[in-house]
Amino acid sequence: MNGEFEWNEITFDIAKGVEKAVMPMFGTPEAGKDMGENVSGDVTKYVDRVAENLVVERLKPLGVNIVSEEIGNIDVGSDYTAVIDPIDGSYNFAAGIPVFAFSLAVFKCRSPIYGAVYEFVTGNFYEGIPGKGAFMNGNPIHVRKAERGKEAISFYTRGRCTGLIKKVKRVRVLGAIAVELTYLAKGALDGVLDVRNYVRTTDIAAGVLIAREAGALVTDENGEELRLNLNATDQTNIIAVNDRHLLNVILEEISRGG
Numbered sequence: 001m002n003g004e005f006e007w008n009e010i011t012f013d014i015a016k017g018v019e020k021a022v023m024p025m026f027g028t029p030e031a032g033k034d035m036g037e038n039v040s041g042d043v044t045k046y047v048d049r050v051a052e053n054l055v056v057e058r059l060k061p062l063g064v065n066i067v068s069e070e071i072g073n074i075d076v077g078s079d080y081t082a083v084i085d086p087i088d089g090s091y092n093f094a095a096g097i098p099v100f101a102f103s104l105a106v107f108k109c110r111s112p113i114y115g116a117v118y119e120f121v122t123g124n125f126y127e128g129i130p131g132k133g134a135f136m137n138g139n140p141i142h143v144r145k146a147e148r149g150k151e152a153i154s155f156y157t158r159g160r161c162t163g164l165i166k167k168v169k170r171v172r173v174l175g176a177i178a179v180e181l182t183y184l185a186k187g188a189l190d191g192v193l194d195v196r197n198y199v200r201t202t203d204i205a206a207g208v209l210i211a212r213e214a215g216a217l218v219t220d221e222n223g224e225e226l227r228l229n230l231n232a233t234d235q236t237n238i239i240a241v242n243d244r245h246l247l248n249v250i251l252e253e254i255s256r257g258g
């Protein structure tokens with residue numbers, strides 16, 4: 001098999017399958033049960049395990065490589081790699097906070113060819129297709145035009161660059177970065193930043209493609225275009241914004257060593 005599939009149909013179908021399997025345990029202690037460590041040393045929750053088993057079972061017959069948050073890499077020698085976070089925001093899920101999503105991106109060699117995020121609670125299905133754009137439920141979406149002094153950003157800081165907080169109007173940290181990147185893409189946020197050197201490709205691969213296709217600038221902490229390694233363990237910083245001015249404000253704050 002060569003990986004040239006109708007990824008939109010396959011992905012939507014898998015996302016609906018995950019939804020059916022996991023939603024009955026939303027906000028329950030069962031969902032948060034500790035199943036041991038994943039490949040990055042984080043805790044795998046019961047809901048993560050249920051969702052990932054289902055996704056892997058669906059993807060295996062397609063003969064593509066798989067990079068998934070809990071089990072890591074399954075390399076079958078294909079040119080195509082599906083990068084998955086079966087549940088982004090699993091703390092939220094187990095705690096009963098309704099911000100979490102399914103995330104899947106497909107790469108041919110190192111280039112993304114498709115990305116989707118399915119937000120179970122709203123039923124919104126976001127897609128990014130290189131050169132074609134970003135979509136929510138099939139309708140094109142775009143980042144919004146920045147308005148100075150009115151910026152709303154999601155900012156994962158762990159004490160770094162906190163001076164930035166005074167330079168924007170609103171900070172919202174929602175606990176599911178795949179979802180937050182789609183909010184940037186549809187113009188609900190102006191920026192999504194994580195400067196903890198903590199997020200992994202599985203968390204952001206689809207969201208980055210969607211945000212970029214919607215017009216966002218997505219860089220590392222030096223302002224260079226963010227490049228993602230196709231594995232489940234490397235950790236990175238990310239700056240995703242709708243406007244170069246905001247990017248410069250952020251980079252200046254970082255260069256001050258905050």
Ligand code: IPD
Pocket residue numbers: 069085087088089090091156174175176177178198199200203
């Ligand atoms: C987490 C969320 C969160 C981000 C963490 C991720 P998970 O994903 O995306 O927003 O700050 O870095 O680990 O672990 O709930 O799938």
Ligand code: CA
Pocket residue numbers: 048069085086087088089090
């Ligand atoms: Ca996850």
